[in-house]
Amino acid sequence: MSTSVDQKQDFFTVVHERHSVRYYDPSVQISKQELEDILQEATLAPSSSNLQPWRFLVIDEQALKEKLLPIAYNQQQVVDASAVIAVFGDMEWFNEGEKIYAKSVEAGYMSEAVKQQMVATVDNGYRNMDEARKKKIVHIDGGLISMQLMLVARAKGYDTVPMGGYDVAKFNEAFEIPAHYENIMLIALGKAAKPGHATVRLSVDEVTHWNTIK
Ligand SMILES: Cc1cc2nc3c(=O)[nH]c(=O)nc-3n(C[C@H](O)[C@H](O)[C@H](O)COP(=O)(O)O)c2cc1C
DSSP states (O other): OEEOOOOOOOHHHHHHHOOBOOEEOTTOEEOHHHHHHHHHHHTTSOOGGGOOOEEEEEEOOHHHHHHHHHHTTTOTHHHHSSEEEEEEEETTGGGGHHHHHHHHHHTTSSOHHHHHHHHHHHHHTGGGSOHHHHHHHHHHHHHHHHHHHHHHHHHTTOEEEEEOOSOHHHHHHHTTOOTTEEEEEEEEEEOEEEOOOOOOOOOHHHHOOOSOOO
16 A cells, blocks of 8 residues: 655644554555655754764665564564665765755855865864764764654654664675664654554653753
C-alpha cells in the first residue's frame, strides 16, 4: 500500500505523540519524494558553524532491509518499517565549508568577506582538531538531525524508532560505508501496526539545576 499523509499536526501534539514504534505495517510504502521531503525538512536542524555534517543512507529495498535484520540483532522493525534511514556524521565534513558559505553569499545572507573569514576559521579550527573532538561534533549534530527527522516524520503522520542496537562493524561492511562516515544511529520509519508503548520521564526537578551545580 502506498500512502501519502497530508495532515499537519500542532507542534505540541507531535512532541507528545512521538513514541518509539517497533511494530510496523509492512504493506505501507513511502514514496521517494515523501522521504526526500522529510529529509529536506529535517536538514533545517542547526549544526556547528552550519557545516551540516549529517549524511544519510536510505534503505527501502526489501532485500536490503532483510540483509540488515541480523546486523540489527533481529529487531523486526527494520524489515517491517517502510524505510530505515542510517544517519552518519561525515568526519571530513569541513571540506564542504567553501561550498556552503558560497551558497550563503549567493543567497545574499553573507558577504564575501565574512565567507573568507568563515572558511579560514574552518581550516584553522575543525581541520586540525583531534579525532575525539571531531567525533563529538558530528555526534552532536547527528543527534540534532535525528531528533528533527523523527519529529518531522510524526508531524506527517509517520512513526519512527531510533536504533543504536546494531553491529556497526558488520553494518559498515555489508553496506560498504566509507571509512570517514561515523555511525550515529539507524531510524526505522513507517506506519505503526501497533502503537509505541508509553514511557516515563524523570521529573524536571530530578534533572535540572538552577544557576549552580554542586
Ligand atoms: C540512541 C538511541 C538508541 C536506541 N536504540 C534502540 C534500539 O536499538 N531498539 C529499540 O527498540 N529502541 C531503541 N531506542 C529507543 C528507546 O528505547 C526509546 O527512545 C526510549 O525507551 C523512550 O521511549 P520513546 O522513544 O517512546 O519516548 C533507542 C533510542 C535512542 C535515543
